Amino acid sequence: MELTNQIMYLGAALVTLVIALNSSVELKTRIAINSSGLYWSIAGYLMALSCFSFVFFPWSGKALTIGDLLQLGSDIALGLLFRAIYTRITKKQLVYFISGTLATCMLYVWVVINGNYGARVEFIAISTILLSLWQLYELHGCFKKDKSYYLRFIYLAIFVQIALLVSRVIVTGLDLSAHASTFDEHQDEFFVRLAYIFCYIVIFIFLGNYFYNHLWKLSISLNQKQEDNMLSILNSLALARDDETGHHILRTQKYVHALAIRLKSIGFYGAQLEEAYVDILYKAAPLHDIGKVGIPDQILNKPGRLTVEERNIMMTHAAMGASILEVAKDKIENTNDVLSVASTIAESHHEKWDGTGYPAGLKGNAIPLSARIMALADVYDALTTVRPYKKAWTHEDASEEIIRNSGIAFDPAVVEAFISEKSYFKEVAEAFYLEERAVSAAIGS
Structure with a gap:
C-alpha cells in the first residue's frame, strides 16, 4: 500500500497547494489577524506541506512527524478561519491559540520519542477529533452571520471526518501497535484514510469557492459604491448647468420613467424594458445634458436666437457629454450599465426618427431606445417651460406638437406611450410650476 498512499498524498498535496496559491490573492490585499483570508492561506499551505511530507515518509522517518505537526497546524488555522468569519479575534486570543498549538506540538514530539506507533496514532486521532x-463549533457561529451553502458542505465534510476517525480508532478497536508504520495497513483502513483525505480536499475546494464568491460580492459592492459616488458627482455637475436649478433634470427623469413603463405595458420593447433596465434608465436620465458643462455661458444663457456658429457650438454638447461619461465609466472596474446608458443617452437624445437629428444623423431603430425615450421627454419639457429664448407652451400645444412629429422626430411607439401618459406629464409639470411659484413667493416676501 506504500506506493498507493504516496500517490494519494501527492495528489492531495498538489490540489491543496494550488488552492493555497490562489488564496494568496486575498492575502495580498488584507493581512490582519481578523482576516479569514489570512488563515485560509496558512491552512492551505500547511496542509499541502503536510501531504508532501507523507509522500517522502518512506525515505525519512522524520517526515511522518513533520507531516503530523503540519496537519495539526492546518486544523488549528481552519478553526481560526471559521472564527474570523463571524467574530473578531483579539491579539490576546491569538496568543492563547499559538501557545496551545506549540504546547500540543511539543506534547506530540514527546509521544513520538517515548511512545510506540499506536500511541502516536491515537494522539493524532484524538487531537484531530x-x-x-x-x-464545528466555530462553523455553527458562522451560520448566524452567513448561511452560505459552501459553509454547510464544509460542516458536513468535517462531521464525516470525525466519524471516520472515531470508526478507525475507537469503534473498530484496531490493534494499532501491530502495524509497522503508517502505510502498513489493511485495504479497508486505506479506504478510510482515502475518504478522510478526500474530506480535506472537499473542505479546501469549498473554502475556495466560498472566498471567491465573497470576493466577487465585495467587488460588486465596492464598484457599486464607486459608481454611486461618481453618479452623485456627475449629477451635481449637471445640476450646476441646468438653467432651472435642477427642475428640468428632475422632471425629465420622471417623464422617462413613465414612458419606459408605459411602453412595456402596451406591448413595445418588452424584452429590453425589464425592471432592472428601467431602473438603470431612471438613474441615467439626469445626465443627458452633462455635456453642457463645456458650453460657454453666453451661448447657454443667450436670451435670443443662436447664430449658426453658436448653434454648432451648442450641438457639441451631445458628443462632449458622451465623452465625459465614457471617461467616468473607465474609472470604475466592472461597472454596471448606468454610465453606459447615460453615455448613450447623452450622445443620441438629439437624434430624430427621420434621420435629421445630430450628432450622427441616426435614423429609426438605429437610434438607441434609451435616447428615443429621452428625446421626447426632453422636448416636452423644453416646450412647456420658460427658456431664455422663448415663453412656455401650454400642455395642450406641446402635446399636439409631439403627436404631429410622430414618425418624424419621435419614435411612433414612444409617442403612443406619451399619449397614454399625457395626464401624468401635465400633473408633473404643474406640480413643479406650483412649487416654483411657492418658492418665488417665499423669496419675495
Whole structure:
C-alpha cells in the first residue's frame, strides 16, 4: 500500500497547494489577524506541506512527524478561519491559540520519542477529533452571520471526518501497535484514510469557492459604491448647468420613467424594458445634458436666437457629454450599465426618427431606445417651460406638437406611450410650476 498512499498524498498535496496559491490573492490585499483570508492561506499551505511530507515518509522517518505537526497546524488555522468569519479575534486570543498549538506540538514530539506507533496514532486521532469538534463549533457561529451553502458542505465534510476517525480508532478497536508504520495497513483502513483525505480536499475546494464568491460580492459592492459616488458627482455637475436649478433634470427623469413603463405595458420593447433596465434608465436620465458643462455661458444663457456658429457650438454638447461619461465609466472596474446608458443617452437624445437629428444623423431603430425615450421627454419639457429664448407652451400645444412629429422626430411607439401618459406629464409639470411659484413667493416676501 506504500506506493498507493504516496500517490494519494501527492495528489492531495498538489490540489491543496494550488488552492493555497490562489488564496494568496486575498492575502495580498488584507493581512490582519481578523482576516479569514489570512488563515485560509496558512491552512492551505500547511496542509499541502503536510501531504508532501507523507509522500517522502518512506525515505525519512522524520517526515511522518513533520507531516503530523503540519496537519495539526492546518486544523488549528481552519478553526481560526471559521472564527474570523463571524467574530473578531483579539491579539490576546491569538496568543492563547499559538501557545496551545506549540504546547500540543511539543506534547506530540514527546509521544513520538517515548511512545510506540499506536500511541502516536491515537494522539493524532484524538487531537484531530477535538480540533474538528472546535471547527464545528466555530462553523455553527458562522451560520448566524452567513448561511452560505459552501459553509454547510464544509460542516458536513468535517462531521464525516470525525466519524471516520472515531470508526478507525475507537469503534473498530484496531490493534494499532501491530502495524509497522503508517502505510502498513489493511485495504479497508486505506479506504478510510482515502475518504478522510478526500474530506480535506472537499473542505479546501469549498473554502475556495466560498472566498471567491465573497470576493466577487465585495467587488460588486465596492464598484457599486464607486459608481454611486461618481453618479452623485456627475449629477451635481449637471445640476450646476441646468438653467432651472435642477427642475428640468428632475422632471425629465420622471417623464422617462413613465414612458419606459408605459411602453412595456402596451406591448413595445418588452424584452429590453425589464425592471432592472428601467431602473438603470431612471438613474441615467439626469445626465443627458452633462455635456453642457463645456458650453460657454453666453451661448447657454443667450436670451435670443443662436447664430449658426453658436448653434454648432451648442450641438457639441451631445458628443462632449458622451465623452465625459465614457471617461467616468473607465474609472470604475466592472461597472454596471448606468454610465453606459447615460453615455448613450447623452450622445443620441438629439437624434430624430427621420434621420435629421445630430450628432450622427441616426435614423429609426438605429437610434438607441434609451435616447428615443429621452428625446421626447426632453422636448416636452423644453416646450412647456420658460427658456431664455422663448415663453412656455401650454400642455395642450406641446402635446399636439409631439403627436404631429410622430414618425418624424419621435419614435411612433414612444409617442403612443406619451399619449397614454399625457395626464401624468401635465400633473408633473404643474406640480413643479406650483412649487416654483411657492418658492418665488417665499423669496419675495
